[in-house]
Amino acid sequence: MKFQLGLILLAFAPIAAAQQKLFDNHVHIWEGEKSVKEYLAQADADGLKVTRFGAIHMARLGKLDETRRKNDELIELSKKYPQLMPIPSVHPYDGQAALAELGRLAGRGVTAIKIHPHTQNFDVTDPRVPALCKLAGELGIVVMMDNANIIPGDSEKLFNLAVAVPKTKFLFAHMGALNFRFWNIIPLVRTTKGFWSDNIWFDISAVAYIAADSPIEAELVWTIRNVGVDRVILGSDFPQMSLATALGAFEKLDLTDEEKARIRFENARQLFRQ
């Protein structure tokens, strides 16, 4: 009997271990290693073990040396901290220099970059943006973009960008924030023939925090299932929010254990080829 119980426990052990894995794709590393240490110490103090995290910095327009140095810094940090996945950045308005930097980053094994229409002050409809995103797709690099709807027409512009650059995988952070309802268009466009290439993923940093314990919580869960549970990724947006806070909000959502495990870890692992 004891032996059988042991076998049963063994059989379930991999599932239990998989459920505990955490991939936080949205961690701002503003101050190099100092930020990494602060992030990991905070998670540790909250009793959390981070399996993988996406370390982000934002490139500034015209500061090409600084951009390369900061991108390299993230890549070097990933050697010292095996949990760290570098998410470097370029500025789309740097044109050819941005494209060259993207090629260099691909050569160094980067699988995702972040660009931010609000922080970097660019217009998503500018032709330099799809040009950059197209090359990223060709290089196998996921393009993460802010989607907090701070900018008017944010989700609409991002939707059209994803349509214009169908072979690139996009990850839209915050899933539209309080305008997340917009993305329920996705199950509808999936019914079109030859139009939609289904190339959008989302992180639910901030939006899960806003929606948890609110009148719109059920709508967010409905949206997550509509865009696809396999398309949604956990994120904290550290230092704005701790991983424990983000995770606490996420755990309140009425999703199944299997769905939560995918969002906590597996979806990001697959998208970023980790």
Ligand SMILES: [Zn+2]
């Ligand atoms: Zn952020």
